[in-house]
Amino acid sequence: MQRTTHFRTGAILFLLPALLLFAAFFLYPVGYVVVVSLLNWDGMSSPGFAGLRNYSALFHDEVFRISIRNNLIWAFAEALIQVPLAIVVALLLARKPKGWKLLRTIYFFPHVISGIAITMLWGAIYNNERGLLNGFLRLIGLSEWEHNWLGGLGSAFPSVLVYGLLYIGYFMVIILADISSVSQSYYEAASIDGATRTQQDWHITLPLIRGTIATCVTLAMVNGLRQFEQVLLLTNGGPANSTSVLVLYLYKELQNFHYGTANALGTVLIVLGGLVILTVRRLFNAAKYDM
Amino acid sequence: MKKRTLLLTLPAILLVFSILLSACGENAKSGEASEIEIKFPSIWVAKDSKAATFAQIVKDFNEQNQGKIKVVVEEIPDYAAYKDKIRTNITTGTTPDIFSFDNPADGEFYYKSGNLADLTPYLDEQWKSTFLDHAFDNATYDGKVYSIPFEFGVTPVLYNTKLFKQAGITGFPKTYTELFAAFDKLKAAGIAPATQMTGGDGWVSMLWYSQLVSAIGGPDVYKHGLDDPAFVQAAEVLKKLFDYTTGDAVGLDNAGGHFLNQQTAVLLNGPWFIGRIKKEGIDQLYDSVEVAPAPVYEGGKGQPGQYVGFTQASLAVGKQKDKKKEEAIVKFLKYLTSPDNVKKISLDSGSLFVIKYEVTKDDKVERLQTEMKKGMEAAPYIIPHFRASVSPAVGAEFPQALSGLVLGKYTPEQFVEQLKQAESK
16 A cells, blocks of 8 residues: 555656646647637737637638648548558568669658648749749640649639659658568468468458557548648649648738637547547557557 | 755746746836936848848947937848837837838737827927828827838839840730730740749739729729729739739749749839849840830729839837837937938838938949839829728738639629638637
């Protein structure tokens, strides 16, 4: 008994600094966001209580609907395209073909460069007048396909979204690391039983790295919800708000002196993030994998 | 066991406290000195065209008031960061002693915070007489002057006479009918007539819209809010103007690039662009650029020669507890805005100001700047641009609504509706 009390006091004392920091830098700001979301406030003059009016205004707002839709497309595109691509590449690299280390570095390399630099690079590729993409289309005789990629109502959002999906290096490295921790004995046993490489991947590797895949899916989806600089730099949400996402919308509302609405958007984002994490955990039954 | 735990935990707790305490510690120092220190976070630093002259003026002032007043400039060259900083400061009640802001529409929000000093008592007739008439119209709120207008921008038409000649056009069109006829000629000659843009804040197209709105609705158009039919009519013409621009206009956010490369013949912009024409323009571009007022809209209420002009930088003072400090700040403001100093900055940078000064024959005055100034002085009235006349939310929605209009998602009526919705949020 005596020991347990000691242990508890010790544990509490150990946790206290972290708890204080957590409260100061997470709980307090999040609470503040929720409180401000209930106010009618321009950030300058004294605030008034608005109840849920900021939220009901949001749900009647076209830009909000577009932003939510875009964020969900983004989250699912990352989970259903980017992560599977990363898994396939990781499985192939795990077979250690010739030059796999070089390939691993090449795939990971974009993550070393600032995302802003890459985004600006793609801005130059999509450029209507001098861009590589239109230049390439002209070169192969498809000049009728030339397009103002970031300036079309239909093409702007796919253009902003799609290139990010190609950068799979981050998830690939995580998955590759997990694959290498799978014991070789499983594979030896399987090959004695005559299982092909593909069968081994499907029946041994994939089930064993499920926890990591769940982590990657969560990270990818949360990433999709947090999108900001890609849109800000390429289109600033345009044309006609068709590429808007929640964080960009939040940022603009702050600039517009709509602090209440901006914080309501922040609350929606927190809730969405929580929902995504819960759903993925459910789907992968991941609680037992120590995510 | 317990001792060790405590030993390990203590430093962490101390760290947290020291972080919390360090925030309070800073204030203690400033009160002691007998010299009044004025903090001025400024954007007129680094590569800004006003930087060198501005720094010299601050230095001179500090020398003249040695031991009594010292202006300390905090250099923030990035405008977006500057804006964020000022807003945070005002919201948290740590408003800087002096700061500047660009859009009068923002100034109203700053004033409402109650953290700005009321400058009305200091604005005697003598000081006021050095400013242009109506300079304080946008700086007055609730009958009080809450900021000193400083830098002024006008945005007439800049046009390329060489390209105009190529297309067989002489002089800049006086009416929109003539303008579209001239644009047809330019187009036929394979030249994109005018720069338009919907990217970023849609600056150049916003200026066209400003010209059109007042050409159609007259100088009082903003008094009726967005319900004035001029806003819909102006949108129709603006949409038509997009038939006469470059293919990348929707989404374009680099105002002026095409004009500098001589790919477009017309650009709306202000005196700050003169430096770019000289530095970044293709060979001899500067010599072929001329200035003109925007055309008249037939049947509209606007008058020929109208100019879009606006206070581009205002100076505001944070509320002071110490009357002496407030007086010291005003002393510096009077020095900075004195005709002599303003003349120095203006001649060095090419920028225009709302403060009057005399130019002698020996002064080296920029050709295009002089033309702009002449046009401005001859104008029957000067009207602020659209973004300065509406709420910040409407200004921010403008490029989005405009791209929708150009791409056919919105009719001109829906375009204005879209702007109204942004206001009501």
